[in-house]
Amino acid sequence: MTTNPHTPHALNTPINGLVWNADTLAAAGGEGTLHLLRPNLTKPLAVQVSDAPLMTVIATPEGFATADESGRIHLTTVQGETTLLADTKYMFLENIVYFAKKKQIIAATGKSVTIINADGSTSQLPHKLPSTIGGMAISPIGPRLAVSHYGGASILALDNTKNPPRLLPWKGSHLGLTYSPDGKWLISSMQEQAIHLWRLSDGMDLQMRGYPSKITQFSWMSDNTTLGTNGGGGVPLWSFATEKGPAGTQARVLADSGVQETLVTSLAMHPKGPFCAIGYTDGLTLLTQTVEDRAILLHEPNAQPVQHIAWSANGMHLALAHANGTVTLTDFAALV
Amino acid sequence: MSSTKRPIPVTVLTGFLGSGKTTLLNRILSENSDTKYAVIINEYGLEGIDDKLITAQVDEEVFEMNNGCICCTVRGDLIRILAALMKRRDKFDAILLETTGLADPAPVAQTFFADPDVKTNTELDSILTMVDAAHILGQLKDSPEATDQIAFADTIIINKIDAVLKADIEAAEAAIRAINPFATLLHGTRGQVTDASGQAFSLSSLLTRHAFSLEHVLGVDPEFLANAAEGHHHHHDADVSSISLKSDKPLDGTKFDDWMSTLLATHGQNILRTKGILNIENEPKKFVFQAVHMMSDGEFTSDWQPDEKRASTLVLIGRGLNKAQLKEQFLACAQ
Numbered sequence: 001m002t003t004n005p006h007t008p009h010a011l012n013t014p015i016n017g018l019v020w021n022a023d024t025l026a027a028a029g030g031e032g033t034l035h036l037l038r039p040n041l042t043k044p045l046a047v048q049v050s051d052a053p054l055m056t057v058i059a060t061p062e063g064f065a066t067a068d069e070s071g072r073i074h075l076t077t078v079q080g081e082t083t084l085l086a087d088t089k090y091m092f093l094e095n096i097v098y099f100a101k102k103k104q105i106i107a108a109t110g111k112s113v114t115i116i117n118a119d120g121s122t123s124q125l126p127h128k129l130p131s132t133i134g135g136m137a138i139s140p141i142g143p144r145l146a147v148s149h150y151g152g153a154s155i156l157a158l159d160n161t162k163n164p165p166r167l168l169p170w171k172g173s174h175l176g177l178t179y180s181p182d183g184k185w186l187i188s189s190m191q192e193q194a195i196h197l198w199r200l201s202d203g204m205d206l207q208m209r210g211y212p213s214k215i216t217q218f219s220w221m222s223d224n225t226t227l228g229t230n231g232g233g234g235v236p237l238w239s240f241a242t243e244k245g246p247a248g249t250q251a252r253v254l255a256d257s258g259v260q261e262t263l264v265t266s267l268a269m270h271p272k273g274p275f276c277a278i279g280y281t282d283g284l285t286l287l288t289q290t291v292e293d294r295a296i297l298l299h300e301p302n303a304q305p306v307q308h309i310a311w312s313a314n315g316m317h318l319a320l321a322h323a324n325g326t327v328t329l330t331d332f333a334a335l336v
Numbered sequence: 337m338s339s340t341k342r343p344i345p346v347t348v349l350t351g352f353l354g355s356g357k358t359t360l361l362n363r364i365l366s367e368n369s370d371t372k373y374a375v376i377i378n379e380y381g382l383e384g385i386d387d388k389l390i391t392a393q394v395d396e397e398v399f400e401m402n403n404g405c406i407c408c409t410v411r412g413d414l415i416r417i418l419a420a421l422m423k424r425r426d427k428f429d430a431i432l433l434e435t436t437g438l439a440d441p442a443p444v445a446q447t448f449f450a451d452p453d454v455k456t457n458t459e460l461d462s463i464l465t466m467v468d469a470a471h472i473l474g475q476l477k478d479s480p481e482a483t484d485q486i487a488f489a490d491t492i493i494i495n496k497i498d499a500v501l502k503a504d505i506e507a508a509e510a511a512i513r514a515i516n517p518f519a520t521l522l523h524g525t526r527g528q529v530t531d532a533s534g535q536a537f538s539l540s541s542l543l544t545r546h547a548f549s550l551e552h553v554l555g556v557d558p559e560f561l562a563n564a565a566e567g568h569h570h571h572h573d574a575d576v577s578s579i580s581l582k583s584d585k586p587l588d589g590t591k592f593d594d595w596m597s598t599l600l601a602t603h604g605q606n607i608l609r610t611k612g613i614l615n616i617e618n619e620p621k622k623f624v625f626q627a628v629h630m631m632s633d634g635e636f637t638s639d640w641q642p643d644e645k646r647a648s649t650l651v652l653i654g655r656g657l658n659k660a661q662l663k664e665q666f667l668a669c670a671q
Binding site: 013014016030031053055091092094110131132150171172173190191192213214 | 451
């Protein structure tokens with residue numbers, strides 16, 4: 001018998017974000033604590049970042065950035081030193097992204113976008129969006145920020161803020177947002193259980209419907225052309241390998257539960273290989289081989305929906321968070 | 337951590353500016369100190385509220401659902417805030433949502449039917465509407481919002497009754513009943529709430545009415561549909577009124593389903609609320625049904641008791657209801 005590859009940590013708080021920076025994992029807690037975990041570390045390091053619940057966490061070159069319920073942004077190093085970077089005063093701030101080129105954190109603050117510089121100074125982009133921003137994504141190929149809102153998505157230039165936004169219209173409320181890794185497509189998840197795709201070269205757009213639930217997570221396969229999402233009975237794979245994208249094709253579905261009530265709540269594609277970790281509403285978590293759709297068990301059903309899954313960048317460690325506030329670390333090498 | 341817990345009840349408080357919403361809200365919050373509330377407000381800050389409360393201010397964002405149903409609107413701001421509140425470890429027992437005097441209650445109610453996450457984490461307990469006894473008749477004439485707030489209400493408090501004559505209260509009650517026969521009518525004076533006979537009505541029970549629970553429609557309120565009276569005839573067809581449909585003959589489930597789906601799909605824009613307890617042929621259980629515009633919910637609940645008369649009752653509240661046709665179509669489901 002090899003050693004058990006799975007190490008559970010009961011954090012006893014809602015986990016509102018899970019992200020790796022090298023071999024340190026950060027879990028954003030609903031009690032204002034950032035929990036730092038490392039493989040081989042028996043106990044998580046609990047860093048009291050804020051007196052308000054942490055709404056999300058992202059990785060930055062120096063460590064992690066968090067947004068809290070009262071609108072503050074804190075930076076925390078992987079060693080656990082934390083500092084207040086800025087206070088946007090925007091209640092329920094939960095949408096931040098890191099813009100590496102200018103070392104800025106960009107925050108969705110209602111109908112406008114707030115830029116936070118490395119020295120903590122802030123400014124607002126001049127654009128007023130038609131509704132509260134749903135999601136944000138930085139273009140992988142240029143200094144552009146895409147934001148989703150009611151009525152579509154808008155692309156804002158980050159180098160020349162006087163440029164008018166490019167509106168990509170589609171009726172309805174758009175929530176999450178992701179760029180394809182080649183920067184040629186923008187994909188939104190919608191209030192009405194569909195995803196919407198825009199080809200940026202010409203604005204051609206597509207709607208992919210038929211999901212039984214709302215889509216809240218996207219994950220790109222390491223081939224950089226295949227997108228998986230949650231919200232279905234399994235993970236539908238949408239191919240962007242050709243100019244046409246997934247137009248006129250049927251998604252191949254990985255690891256379909258086959259049960260109406262059991263849906264995929266979280267997913268994470270392996271950063272290097274043909275694997276996808278998939279978590280379901282009943283707590284079941286599988287590691288699926290994406291070519292042959294064979295799976296091994298990562299976690300038994302425990303009636304706790306899987307809320308987040310994250311791979312370390314080297315693909316050697318996997319973290320998953322269940323709704324009861326338990327984070328489980330899995331050593332990939334010990335598994336396969 | 338929401339998955340293992342019961343959904344959190346939400347009470348929606350509506351009413352025109354000046355009707356006394358804020359006074360009532362403050363009394364509820366100060367009296368029920370063992371219950372922890374999250375308060376969501378729209379237009380202005382609440383003064384003198386305990387700072388231990390979780391308060392969130394939202395700007396109304398009404399979104400049309402892109403599903404081909406024109407009246408299917410939801411409140412995007414509520415979907416967002418309700419999800420954000422679930423991220424706290426320090427939870428609360430209930431949510432109070434105060435809307436502006438001009439807010440349309442339909443998108444608020446529909447949010448609880450249409451959004452899967454809102455449905456999982458929270459449940460709409462009831463819609464509570466405050467009206468000012470001295471002004472309600474004028475407001476009903478002048479503003480469709482006042483009519484809608486009464487049509488959607490589960491509980492209506494006629495407030496400031498000490499400032500008007502008994503005849504005025506009776507006139508207000510008659511006008512309210514003509515629009516909404518199934519709401520519970522209460523009286524209010526200076527933050528004290530009583531039932532129509534003058535008995536004190538506890539504030540905590542205002543917040544645990546379970547008005548949208550199908551079991552409740554049936555059980556706790558035996559008077560519910562039976563007392564539903566048809567709207568007064570001096571109203572025009574375009575006004576909001578109600579119709580109560582009854583049948584002693586068992587309904588054909590498929591026929592009813594076809595009729596109701598078609599009716600709500602074609603006329604759901606004008607039908608504000610529907611509630612019913614139905615006697616379906618060859619089914620031992622009661623079928624309980626309710627809808628807000630086109631969004632409906634129905635299921636078989638408890639058994640018909642041996643000593644109980646198996647009968648169907650359905651109440652619709654809407655604008656310009658074609659009552660003769662509705663009656664004919666409903667009765668046709670029993671053949």
